Amino acid sequence: MIQAIDIKKTYKVGKVKVEAIRGVDLRIEKGEFVCITGPSGSGKSTLMHILGCLDRPTLGKLFLDKKEVGKLNDNALAEVRNKKIGFVFQQFNLLPRSTALHNVELPLIYAGVRMRERIQRAKLALEKVGLSHRLYHQPNELSGGERQRVAVARAIINNPPIILADEPTGNLDSKAGQGIIELFQKLHEEGHTLIVVTHERYVAKYSERIIHIRDGLLEKEEINHLT
Numbered sequence: 001m002i003q004a005i006d007i008k009k010t011y012k013v014g015k016v017k018v019e020a021i022r023g024v025d026l027r028i029e030k031g032e033f034v035c036i037t038g039p040s041g042s043g044k045s046t047l048m049h050i051l052g053c054l055d056r057p058t059l060g061k062l063f064l065d066k067k068e069v070g071k072l073n074d075n076a077l078a079e080v081r082n083k084k085i086g087f088v089f090q091q092f093n094l095l096p097r098s099t100a101l102h103n104v105e106l107p108l109i110y111a112g113v114r115m116r117e118r119i120q121r122a123k124l125a126l127e128k129v130g131l132s133h134r135l136y137h138q139p140n141e142l143s144g145g146e147r148q149r150v151a152v153a154r155a156i157i158n159n160p161p162i163i164l165a166d167e168p169t170g171n172l173d174s175k176a177g178q179g180i181i182e183l184f185q186k187l188h189e190e191g192h193t194l195i196v197v198t199h200e201r202y203v204a205k206y207s208e209r210i211i212h213i214r215d216g217l218l219e220k221e222e223i224n225h226l227t
């Protein structure tokens with residue numbers, strides 16, 4: 001369902017060029033649980049942004065469900081993203097002065113869904129991540145693990161087929177991190193495709209395939225036989 005062909009990404013900072021991704025071929029099937037790992041600065045976030053249609057490759061082609069998305073204009077790309085992809089980030093990226101419920105319903109406001117349905121769906125999503133008892137808490141009234149659960153609820157509110165996460169456990173202790181990964185595993189079992197960037201071995205352990213990136217290139221792949 002996702003196919004990257006010889007993807008390259010070069011950033012320009014003044015006169016300096018940074019070749020963050022230098023030619024990556026990758027295929028991820030519908031329903032897979034894949035981890036992307038590698039040293040700091042190796043290009044993991046850059047690759048994730050491209051796979052998630054948050055950014056475009058400088059060169060190469062990206063297909064999502066057989067449609068080439070690398071050359072779409074901003075609006076068309078945003079539409080693909082909203083329909084198909086949910087994001088979870090290391091820093092949670094929640095609105096600080098809004099309740100958990102409001103943070104989760106936000107994508108539905110953008111999608112033009114009416115209030116009653118929004119509230120109903122946001123409550124269901126929060127229930128799914130085990131936060132029915134925290135609907136009206138603001139982020140600073142939640143633990144790190146709970147904040148990330150709110151972010152996961154927000155990511156799944158539109159029921160996207162693909163979920164992308166960049167170091168989702170990076171700000172959590174291992175117990176809270178484990179909880180998030182178990183949540184991902186549940187989403188995987190329900191049929192979502194999961195792509196998780198992580199440094200942490202215990203996280204990678206849950207995935208079916210581990211992709212190692214080094215210096216902007218695919219270094220090796222491991223198939224996880226444990227899952």
Ligand SMILES: Nc1ncnc2c1ncn2[C@@H]1O[C@H](COP(=O)(O)OP(=O)(O)OP(=O)(O)O)[C@@H](O)[C@H]1O
Binds near residue numbers: 012013044
């Ligand atoms: N917006 C940008 N402009 C210029 N250079 C960038 C930009 N974003 C990333 N880079 C550079 O591209 C390279 C890859 O960065 P990237 O963020 O993809 O690494 P990463 O593997 O996610 O690292 P980390 O594990 O530290 O998050 C780095 O050398 C970085 O300095």
Ligand SMILES: [Mg+2]
Binds near residue numbers: 044045046166
């Ligand atoms: Mg990164």
